Amino acid sequence: MSYFVSFSRFLLWSILAAFAGLGTLAAALYLYLTPGLPDAEQLKHTQLQVPLRVYTSDQKLVAEYGEKRRTPIHIENVPEQFKNAFIAAEDNQFYEHQGVSIKGLIRASLELVSTGSIQSGGSTITMQVAKNFFLSRERTFTRKFNEILLALQIEQELTKDEILELYFNKIYFGNRAYGIEAAAQAYYGKSIQELTLGQMAMIAGLPKAPSSYNPLANASRALIRRDWILGRMHKLHFISSEDYNEAIKQPITASYHGATPEVEAPYLAEMARKYMTDSYGEAAYEDGYKVTLTVNSTLQQAAQSAVRAGLESYDRRHGYRGPIATINEIETKSTSAILSNLNTIPTIEALIPGAVLKVSDDIAEILLKNSQTGIIKIAESKWASPYLSVNSKGATPNTITDIVKPGDVIYTQISPEQTEENNNDETKTAIYLKLAQLPQAQSALISIRPFDGAVQALVGGYSFYQSKYNRATQAKRQPGSNFKPFIYLSALENGATAATLINDAPIVFDDDKLESIWRPENSSGKFLGETRLRKALYQSKNLVSIRLLQDLGIKTALSYVARFGFDTNALPHDLSLALGSGTLTPWDIASGYAILANGGYKVKPYFIDRIENANEEILFESTPELACMPCTPEKLAPYSLLHKFTPTPEAFSLALSSPEVEDNTTPAQEIIPTTSQSIHESEIQTPMYDIPSAQRITDPRATYILHDIMKDVITRGTGRRALTLKRSDIAGKTGTTNDQKDAWFSGFNTELATSVWVGFDQPETLGRREYGAAAALPIWIDYMRIALAGTQEHHLSQPHGLSTVRINPKTGKRAQANDTNAIFEIFRTENTPELDSTKPIPSHQEGENTIEITPEEIF
Template sequence: MSHLLRTSRVLAWLFFTGLSVAIIVTSGFYLYLRPGLPAVEQLLDIKLQTPLRVYSEDSRLIAEFGEKRRAPITIEQIPTIQLQAFMAAEDARFYEHFGVDIKGLARAAIELISTGSIQSGGSTITMQVAKNYFLSRDRTFIRKFNEILLALQIERELTKDQILELYLNKIYLGNRAYGIAAAAQVYYDKPINELSLPQMAMLAGLPKAPSAFNPLANPERALIRRNWIIRRMKDLGYITEDASELATSAPLTASYNATDVEVDADYVAEMARSELVRRYGEGAYTDGYVVTLTVNSKNQQTATDALRAGLEAYDRRHGFRGPIGQVDEDTLNERPAEELVVNYPYVASLIPALVTEVSDDDLQVRVHARGLGEAIMPFETMSWARRFKTEDLRGPALEKPSDALARGDVVYVHHRQAEPENRETPTLPSVSLAQVPRVEGALISIDAQTGAIEALAGGYSFRQSKYNRATQAKRQPGSTFKPFLYLTALENGITPASVYNDAPIVFEDDELETAWRPQNSSGQFYGPTRLREALYRSRNIVSIRLLRDVGIENTLDYLRQLKIPADNMPNNLSLSLGSGQLSPMELARGFAVIANGGFDVAPYLIERIEDATGNILYEAPETVLCDEACAARNIETDAIEEPSTEVANTNGEEETPGDTENAASDLVDTEHNNEDVRYMQRLADERSVYILHSMMQDVVRLGTGRRALALGRTDIAGKTGTTNEQKDTWFGGFNHQIATTAWVGFDQPAPLGRREFGASTALPIWIDYMKVALAGMPPQTMPRPNGIVNIRINPETGKRARPGEEGVFELFREEDAPAPIAAEDESSGGSGDGEGLSRQIF
C-alpha cells in the first residue's frame, strides 16, 4: 500500500511539475509574442481587396479591374443553410468553443510527435480568421501559437457572427474568387441566396484546398468532398435524410463565369482606369472604388456597334485579303477542327473558323467556328469577297464559293441571327464571311449643354489595339474645319449673302517646288457663290478667298478664343482647307460649342467616384451656362476661372499607337473639384452662332450631308470632311443638345480610295449612332436670339431683292444687314459692303 502511495505521489509531482513547466513555457511564449500581436479592432477597419468597378450612368457594369474578385456581404445576406455548410466542413462547434478546439489541437500535436510534421492544422474558423487577416501561411509551431493567442483575443472582442462574416468574405475559393459572394458568381453565376443545397456544399468544400477540390479543375474529388459535407450536415442535424439523399445524387453544375460586363466599352473603361490609378495609385485595383461614368449604356453600345459596322462596310467595299491561316490536308484529317482554331483569337464580334468543306453545287461552305461548332456559310454572305488588289482595284466578281475559299482556310466569320424556330429538323448555325478591317476610326459624342461624354469609341477593337483614336489621334480635319472659319467671318461682319468667286487661283511660293493650284473636290469651278451655298457645297476656293479676307492671324486668334488648339495649325492659306491637326475629341468639343449656342464646353467622363463603403469621394459639378447664371448672381464673366478642357495628350510628345499613357488626361474637372457648380462662359456671339446653325442645317438639307435626312429630323446640322487624297474622312454633326463626331482613316495615313469621302465612310457611322441617341427626343433647336433680321435678297448678288425680283430670305445680324435699295451702290458688286471686288476678281 505504501508503495502504491509513493508511486501516486511521484506521478502527482511529475504531473504538477509538467503542468507548471507547460504553464511557464506557455506564459513565456505569451509574454514574448503578445507585444507583437496586432490589435483585434483592426479587423473591423481592414479593407478587403476589392476590385475597381466601372459603371455607366444607368448603372450597367462596363469593366472590373483587379486580381481578386470579391463582393463583400453581411452575414444577414447569407442563408443559414450556407453558414451551416461551412461549419460542417470547417468547424462544427464554432458557436460552442472559445476560439480554440482542444480536440483538434490535440490531434495536430499527436501527428506532429508521431510524424515530425503537422498533417492537419486543427484550426477553428476563428483561428483561420487570425491567420488570413494577420499571419503568414507558414506551417510552423510559432505561427500556430500566434494563431491561438490571436484567436483567443478575437473571441473576447468580437461576436461570433462578426467572426463568421469576416471569414466568409476573406477566404480564397479558387479562380480568383475571394469570399463566397464572388465564388457564387464565378462558379454558378448567381447571388448567394439563389444557390441550391448541393451548390452551397460545393462552395463549403473549397477552403480546405481550392485547387484540389475545385469542380472545374478536379470534378471527381470535388464531388467526393461535396457529398461528404452533405452527409456531415445530415449527421449534425442541419438537414434531413431525404434532403441529404437528394443533394448527394445531384450532378455537378459548376461552370466558369467571368464578370458579367454589360456594355462593350473598353476604351472608356481604360480612360477611367488610368484616371483612378493617377489619383489613387495601385490602391485603385484593391480598395473597392466604384466609378460612375457619364456614358449611357445604350448610346455607348450603339457607338461601339456603329463604328465597327461602318469600318467593316468600308473594308468589304475594297475586297477580301484572303484567309488568316491555312491548315494542310494531313493535319486537317488527323486533328479535331476545334483544336485547329483554338489559338486564333476572337476580335470584337468576329469568330475564327476553319473551312472544312466547299460545295460549289449548292453554293455553300461548311466551317467549324471556334466556340460555335459546325456551321454553314451561304454563298450570298461571301459574294462581296472579290480579291483585294489596291484601295482602288478589286478582282473579278465571284461566281461560286471556291472562287474565294478552299478547304483548310482559316477565316473570320460573323454568327448570323438564328433561323426561325418550329423547323421539323434541327439546322446548323449560319455564319457570314468577315475579316478584321485594316482601316480604323473613332466616334465621340458630347452633351453640348454640360460637356458630359455620352459615348466614345476609340477604334475597332481595344484588345487588338489599345490606341485610343478618339483622344490620341491628331489628324487633319479637312472641310469639317470650315465651320470655324465661317464663324470667324460672321463675327467679322461677313454674311451668308456675301458673294465670292469660285474660280481658279494660283499661289506662288518660294518654299514650294511648284505653284499651289487648289481645287474643289469635283475638280470644277462654279463662279460667283454666296457663302451659304459655298459651305453646304464645301467649295474649297471660296474658303481660301474667305480666309484671305478675314486674315490668317485673326482666324488663329479666334480659334484660341474658341479654345480650339492652334499649335498644330498652319500659318498659311491651307488652314482654310483643314490642313491643321485636331483629335476627334477636340473637334467634337468645338462642334459642341457651336451646338450649344457659343458657350464653353469642358468634356468630362467621370460623374462620380465612391469608396468601398459608398462614400462619395468626387462628384462632377453641375454645369451652368454663364449668361443666366452670371446675371442672377451678379458675377462678372471676365472674373470666372476658365476650366481646363484638355482631354488628350498635350505634353508636346509624339503620340504613337499603343501608347495609352495620358490618353484620358484629367477627364474630371480638377479645377472645380470642390465646387458644386461649374460656370461656363460665352465664347462666341450667339447671333453669329445662330446664323451658322442655319448654314450647317443646309449642309444636311441640300449639301454633302444629305444622307442624314434619313433620320427624319429638322434639328440636325453638320459638316462632312475629306482631306487631300482621302486620307482622313469626317462627319461632325449636332442638334442643340448633342454633338457627335465620327472619323475614319488608317493609323498610318494613307489614301482610303478615290471613291471614299466623309459622306460615304464617316457619315453612315454617325447616322447609325444618332438615330439611337436621338430616338424619342423632341427637336432641339437653338432659340433665335435678339438682334437678327431676316431679309429677302437676290441670290445672284447677295444684295436686297428689288420689288418683283426673284429672291430668297437670308439671316443677318442687324448691323451687318444689306443697305436699303435706295442707298446701295449697284456698281460695287460683291456683297454690297464696298469690299467685294477682290472676292469676285481674285
C-alpha cells in the same frame, strides 16, 4: 501497500509537475509572444483588397482591374444555410467556443503524435481569421501559438457575426476569387442568394484546399467533399433528410465565370484606369474604388456597334483579300489537328476563325474554332470580289468556289439565320455563317453632351483587343472641311454675312510660307463664280473658304479658333488653314462642335462623373461648367445635375426670411456670366445656387446663323444622307482630306454633338469616292438613330438682334418687292444688307428650295 501509496504520490506529483511545467511554459510563451502580437482591434478597421471597378452612368459594369477578385458582403445578406454549410465544414462549435476549440487541438495533437506530421491543425474559424489577416501560412508551433492568442483576443473584441463576416470576405476560393460573393460569381455566375443548397456546400468545401477540391480542376474530389459537407449539415440538423437527399443528387454545375463586362467601353475603361493609377497609385487596384463614367450604356453600345458595322461595310466595298492562313491537305487532317491550327488565330470581337472543309457551287462547310460547324452560302457572299487595289476589285463571284477552297482559314460571323434540315429521318439545326474579314481601316467616335461636356459614348477603334491605340484621344489627323465651320463663324463675327458673295474661281498662290506654288481646287473641277457664304459652306467650296480666310486674316482666324481650345501650334499659319490641313484629334473636333451645338459656351469634355471608395463615400464628383444663362433648376432637371450644387448663402438667408418658401424651392436666378457680352443691369439678379456657368466665347447671333447654315448641309448639301433620320434639328459638316486619307462627319443638335473619323493608322488613301459622306456619315447615322430615338427635337433658341429679310440670291442684297427669285436669309441686325438697286431678272436657276447635291470636295 505502502509501495503502492508511495508510487501513487510520485505519479500525482509528477502529473502536477508536468502541468506546472506546461503552465510555466505557456505563461513564458504568452509573455514572450504577446508584445509582438498585432492589436485585434485593427480588424474593426481592416481594409480588404477589392479590385477597381468601372461603371456606366446607369450602373452597368464596364471593367474590373486587380489581382484579387472580391465583392465584400455584409453578414445580414448571407443566407442562413450558407453560414451553416461553412460551420458544418470548418467549425461546428463556432458559436460555443471562445476562439479556440480544445477538442480540435487535442485531435490535432494526437494526429501529430500518431503520424508525425500536422494534419487538420485544429483551427477554428476565429483562428483562421487571425491567420489570414495577421500571420503567415508557415506551419510552425510559434505561428500556431500566435494564432491561438490572437483568436482569444479577437473573441474579446468582436462579435461572432463580425468574425464570420471577416472570414466570409477574406477567405480564398481559387480562380482569383476572395470571399464568398466573388466565389459564387466565379463558379456559378450568380450572387450567393441565388445558389442552391448543393452549390453552397460546393463552395464551402473549397477553403480547405482550393486546388484539390476545385470543381473545375478535380470534379470527383469536389463532389466527395460537397457530399461530406451535406452529410455533416444533416447530422447537425441544419437540413432535413429531404433536403439532403435532393442536394446530393444535384450534378456539378460549376463553370468559370470571369468578370464579364455588361457593356463594351474598353477604351473609356482604360482612360479611367490610367486616371485612377495616376491619382492613387497601385492602391487603385486594391482599395475598392468605384468609378462611375458619364457614358450611357445604350449609347455606348450603339456607338461600338456603329463603328464596327461601318468599318466592315467599308471593307466589303473594296473586295475580299483572301484567306488569313491555309491548312494543307485538310481532307486528311483530324478534327483535333484542324482545331489545333485554328487555336493559333485569335477571335476578334464577333470574327471567329474557321477552316473550310468542303465546298460546292452554293455552300461551303466550315469548322469553327469553337468546334461548331456551319455553312456559308453564295447568296450572302456576293460582296467578295477579289481585292486588286484600293480603287479596283475583280469580278463578282458566281459560286463559292470562286471565293474559297478546302483548307482556307477565314474569318466568319454567325448569322442570326438558322434552318432545320431533315436528313435520314433526323432533324438537325444548321448554323449559318457569313464570310467576313478583319477591317484594315480604323475609326473613332466621340459623342458629347453640349450642355456640360459629359462624354456620352467613345470608341477608339474597331477592337481594343486588336489595338489598344485610342484613336479618339490620340490620333492627330487633318480634319479637312470639318474645320471650316470655325473659320466661317469667325468671319460671321467679323462682319461677313450668310449672303456675303465670294468668288469661287481658280486661284494660284506663290507664298513664301508654302513649299511650292499652290493651286487649290474643288474636287468636282467646277467653279460657281460669285457664291454666297451659306451655299459655299453647305457645298464645301474650297476656293471660297480660302478667299474668306484671306479677307479675314490668318492671325484673326487663329486667335478666334484658339477660343475653342484648339492648339494653334498644331495648325498651319497660312491659307491652308481654311481647308483643315492642321492636325487635331477627334476629341478636339468633338469638343469644338459641342461648343457650336450649345450656342457658344465653352464646356470642357469630361468622362468621369464620380469616384467612390470601398465604403461608398464620394471622393470626387464632377461639377462641370454649364452652358446655361441663367442656370435654373428647370434647365438642370433633364440632366439630373442639381444635386451636385449647393444653395448660396443668399439663398439660405432668403429661405429664413421668407416663411412661405419651403424646401428651398425658389427658382435659381441668373448667374452673372464671365463673358465680354454686355448684360442689362435689370437682368443681373442674386444667384440662388453656386452653379459654375460656362463662359460664352462666341456671339450668340453669329452662332445661330451658323447653326442654320449647317442644317442646310443636311437638307441640301454633302450630309444629305442624314435626312434618313427624319429630324429637322440636326446640323453638321462632312470632311475629307487630300486623296481621301481622312473621312469625317461631325453633327449635332443642342442635346448631343458627335464626331466620327475614318482612316488608316498610317495615312493612306481610303479610295476614290470614300468621302466623309460615304465612309464616316453612315457610322454617325447608325449611332444617332439610336441616340436620338424617342427624343423631342431640340433647336437652338433664336437670340435677340437678328433680322430675317428677303434677298436676291445673285447679289446677296435685300430684294425688291417684285423680285420673284428672292429668298429669305438671316442677318445680325446691324449687318442687314441694303436694298438691291438692280432690276430683278426672272430666273429659276438659283431655286434655293431646289436640292443641290454635289460631291464632297478635296478637303
